[in-house]
Amino acid sequence: MTTSESLVRPHGPAYRIQGAGRRFGDASSPTSFEALRDAAFDIPSGSLTTIAGPSGSGKSTLLSLLGLIDRPTSGEIVVDGVPTATASDKFRTQLRATKMSFVFQSFHLMSSRSVLENVMLGGLYSGLSRAARMERAADRLARVGLESKARKTVATLSGGEKQRAAIARALVADPQILLCDEPTGNLDSKNSGAIVELLVELQSGGLTLVMVTHDPSIARVGSVQLRVKDGEVRRDA
Numbered sequence: 001m002t003t004s005e006s007l008v009r010p011h012g013p014a015y016r017i018q019g020a021g022r023r024f025g026d027a028s029s030p031t032s033f034e035a036l037r038d039a040a041f042d043i044p045s046g047s048l049t050t051i052a053g054p055s056g057s058g059k060s061t062l063l064s065l066l067g068l069i070d071r072p073t074s075g076e077i078v079v080d081g082v083p084t085a086t087a088s089d090k091f092r093t094q095l096r097a098t099k100m101s102f103v104f105q106s107f108h109l110m111s112s113r114s115v116l117e118n119v120m121l122g123g124l125y126s127g128l129s130r131a132a133r134m135e136r137a138a139d140r141l142a143r144v145g146l147e148s149k150a151r152k153t154v155a156t157l158s159g160g161e162k163q164r165a166a167i168a169r170a171l172v173a174d175p176q177i178l179l180c181d182e183p184t185g186n187l188d189s190k191n192s193g194a195i196v197e198l199l200v201e202l203q204s205g206g207l208t209l210v211m212v213t214h215d216p217s218i219a220r221v222g223s224v225q226l227r228v229k230d231g232e233v234r235r236d237a
């Protein structure tokens with residue numbers, strides 16, 4: 001990190017997206033593809049933003065840019081006042097680790113390990129002691145209503161319980177921003193509803209929550225509703 005790269009800039013929106021685009025492949029190549037074009041929008045701190053749109057429209061590409069997993073090939077992604085597009089890998093990694101957590105459609109849990117062990121892994125790079133991570137993991141499991149399953153192996157959980165465990169893991173490092181990629185994509189409608197309710201409840205505690213979804217009824221829970229179509233991002237609400 002250079003001296004001009006500061007992690008502490010507490011004012012303004014969580015994200016300011018300024019003409020961001022992502023092209024895969026060299027622009028001069030006939031196989032080059034522009035997956036995202038000239039996106040421009042803000043995500044207020046503490047808001048719930050949903051990203052909807054058809055398959056292949058660019059939702060995951062956009063979420064990867066927001067998560068600093070990928071870089072835009074044009075424009076800027078400002079996170080909490082900090083420009084990131086041309087920042088060093090080290091700085092981007094540090095920003096991601098201190099501010100963001102992720103929840104995925106397929107949970108990404110270790111099936112043969114206990115729920116508690118899995119949740120503790122969310123704090124692995126937080127600098128906390130093992131005892132402190134265990135205490136936080138138990139607290140986050142209680143928050144998602146899974147305290148009675150702490151000692152069970154993940155393989156014994158239902159799909160909805162697995163996603164709760166994944167959410168608890170994402171919360172161990174106390175993120176400001178939670179990025180969810182189709183968090184209900186592998187769940188039936190009853191479990192989907194319960195997971196969305198849980199996410200909304202967590203978000204009302206001040207978390208900035210960004211959720212990609214195929215489901216129009218879930219997209220409507222967003223205070224900011226983005227729609228991606230053919231690489232173009234539009235704000236519906």
Ligand SMILES: Nc1ncnc2c1ncn2[C@@H]1O[C@H](COP(=O)(O)OP(=O)(O)OP(=O)(O)O)[C@@H](O)[C@H]1O
Nearest residue numbers: 024025033035053054055056057058059060061062
């Ligand atoms: N690494 C890559 N190289 C080339 N093209 C890519 C790459 N990643 C994504 N694309 C293309 O960019 C477009 C947008 O993909 P993206 O995964 O963002 O869509 P999506 O809206 O998330 O789709 P889905 O809902 O099916 O997950 C697609 O046409 C995809 O084929």
